[in-house]
C-alpha cells in the first residue's frame with residue numbers, strides 16, 4: 001500500500017471534512033507503561049492528573065495496560081484511582097516493540113473511542129504514540145507540561161515552544177481522540193488506596209482481544225540490557241554533572257554524599273556515557289523539583305534549564321564566568337569543580353550538617 | 359541490491375544566534391539566521407555511514423520554502439547523491455500529521471529502503487515526525503538510535519537504541535524509518551570539491567503536493583491540532599549571585615539544607 005492509500009483509508013473513517021461524531025467519544029485513558037513488570041513512574045503521575053480531568057468531565061478514568069503477566073499492575077491501577085482497566089496481556093508485547101504496541105493500541109482506540117488519551121513522554125511513549133495518532137487521524141500533542149479540560153471536554157494541552165520561552169496551548173477541535181505525550185516528573189503521583197474492595201472492583205478489569213500476531217511483526221528485539229532506573233524526580237537534593245566534569249565523577253559523588261543528594265546529569269554527560277539516561281534533566285529528559293540543585297560543569301543550555309526550573313535553590317560551579325548557567329542560578333562560584341567540590345564537601349562535613357540530613 | 363536511503367532535513371532558526379530583544383528582554387528568534395536543524399547532521403552521518411558499508415544511494419529531502427535549499431546543498435556537500443525540495447503553499451499550517459504524510463509519500467515515491475531523521479527539531483521539538491512517517495507507510499521504525507548495523511543479506515537494519523536504564527538491539531525489516539539520538543553520530547566534514555559542486559552546480563529536484571498526489575491531504579485543513587494560544591513564560595527569578603570563596607558557597611548551601 002502506498003502512503004496515500006493508507007492515509008485515505010484513515011481519512012475515510014475519521015476525517016475533519018467527513019466530520020466525525022465527537023459525541024461518540026468518551027472517557028480519559030491513561031497508558032500505564034510496563035517493562036518486565038516494572039511500571040514507569042510517569043504512568044502514576046498521569047493517572048493522578050487524569051482524575052482531575054474526569055472530575056470535570058464526569059467520565060470514566062480508564063487505565064490501559066499492555067504487556068505480559070499484568071495482574072498486579074492492573075490491580076495497582078485500581079488502587080490508584082482508575083475506574084476501569086483494559087488489559088492486553090500477551091508475550092508478543094514483551095519486550096516492547098513499536099509495531100505490536102501501535103497496532104494493539106490503535107485497535108483499542110478504534111473499538112472503544114476514548115476522548116482523551118494520555119501517554120508518558122518517555123522513549124517508549126514517544127516511540128509508539130504516532131503509530132496510534134496517524135492511522136486514527138487523532139490530534140497528538142507532544143511533550144506536554146500542563147493539561148486541563150474545558151466545559152465541553154476540549155483538552156487544553158500546553159507545551160513549551162521556542163525553547164521554553166513560550167507556553168503554547170494546543171487544541172484538537174474536530175478529531176478524536178485528543179492524544180498527548182506528557183513529560184515525566186511534571187506531575188505528582190497520588191497515593192494508592194490499599195483498603196478498597198478490589199475483589200469487587202476486579203470486575204473493572206477487562207481483558208481485551210489481542211489483535212497482534214508474532215508472525216506479523218516487522219521488528220525483533222535481539223538483546224535488551226537494562227539496569228535499575230533511577231527516579232530523580234522524587235529527589236529533594238540533586239547534584240547534576242555536565243560535560244565539564246570530563247568523566248571525573250568522584251568529586252560530584254563526594255559532594256552528593258556530603259549533602260544527601262541524588263546524582264543527575266545534562267544530556268552531554270549522558271551522551272558521553274558517564275551517567276545513565278534515566279538521570280538526564282531537561283527537555284528530552286526529566287523535569288525535577290528538588291529544594292536544592294547543584295550544577296557542576298553545566299553550561300546552562302535552554303534545553304537543560306527547562307528541566308531544572310522548578311528547583312528551589314540553584315547553585316552553579318563553572319570555570320567560565322560567562323556561562324549562562326550563572327543567570328539561572330541563585331548562587332554560583334567561578335572555579336574548577338574538581339577543586340571546589342571536595343573543599344565544599346569537607347566544609348559542610350566540618351559544620352556537621354549530618355544531624356539535619358534526612 | 360542497492361539500498362535507497364532517504365534523509366529528512368529541516369531548516370530552523372539558529373538557536374545559538376538567537377538574540378535578546380533589548381526592548382522586551384525576550385529572546386528574538388525572528389532575526390536569527392536559518393541553519394540546518396543540528397540533530398539532522400547526525401541523521402546525515404548515520405545515512406552516509408550505511409552507504410560506507412552497503413551499496414546505496416542517499417537522497418536528502420526537505421519540506422519547506424524554496425529558501426530552505428541551502429540545507430539540501432549542505433547535505434549534498436556532505437556526500438548525499440541527490441536532494442529533493444518539497445515546496446508548496448498548500449503545506450501552510452501543516453502539523454505533524456500532514457508533515458509526516460508528505461515526507462512518507464516522498465520516501466515512498468523515491469523507493470526508500472531506509473529513511474533517516476534527526477531525533478527532533480530544535481524549533482518545534484515534537485519528535486513525532488519520524489514515527490509519523492513510519493505509521494503513514496506502515497513501515498518499521500527505530501527511534502533513539504545510537505548505532506546502526508545494516509544486514510544486507512537479511513534485508514534488515516539492526517540498531518542499538520537508547521532505552522530508559524540501558525540499551526537494546528533491535529532488528530527491523532526494510533523499509534524502516536530511523537530517528538537517531540542527537541549527539542551519537544559525529545558528522546563528517548564536507549569535502550571542498552563536494553562543497554563547490556553543491557553550491558555552484560547542484561539543483562535539487564522540486565516537488566509540489568500535487569506531484570505527490572496529496573494536495574487534498576495537507577495543510578491547515580487536515581491538521582488535527584491547532585494552536586489555541588501562546589503565553590510568554592516569565593523566566594524564573596534567580597538571584598544570580600556569584601560568591602568569591604568556598605566558605606561563602608557553603609553558607610548558601612547550608613541555608614537551604616539546614
Ligand SMILES: Cc1cc2nc3c(=O)[nH]c(=O)nc-3n(C[C@H](O)[C@H](O)[C@H](O)COP(=O)(O)OP(=O)(O)OC[C@H]3O[C@@H](n4cnc5c(N)ncnc54)[C@H](O)[C@@H]3O)c2cc1C
Pocket residue numbers: 241242243244245265266267268269280281282283284285286296297298299300301302303304307317318319320323335336337338396397477478479480483540
Ligand atoms: C533536541 C535537543 C534536545 C536536548 N535535550 C536536552 C536535555 O534534555 N537536557 C540537556 O541537558 N541538554 C539537552 N540538549 C542539549 C543542550 O542543548 C546542550 O548541548 C547540553 O545541555 C550541554 O550540556 P553541558 O552543559 O553539560 O555541556 P557544555 O555545553 O559542553 O558545557 C560544559 C560546561 O562545563 C564548564 N566546565 C568545563 N570544565 C569545567 C571544570 N573543570 N569545572 C567546572 N566547569 C567546567 C564549561 O565552562 C561549560 O560551561 C538538547 C539539545 C537538543 C538539540
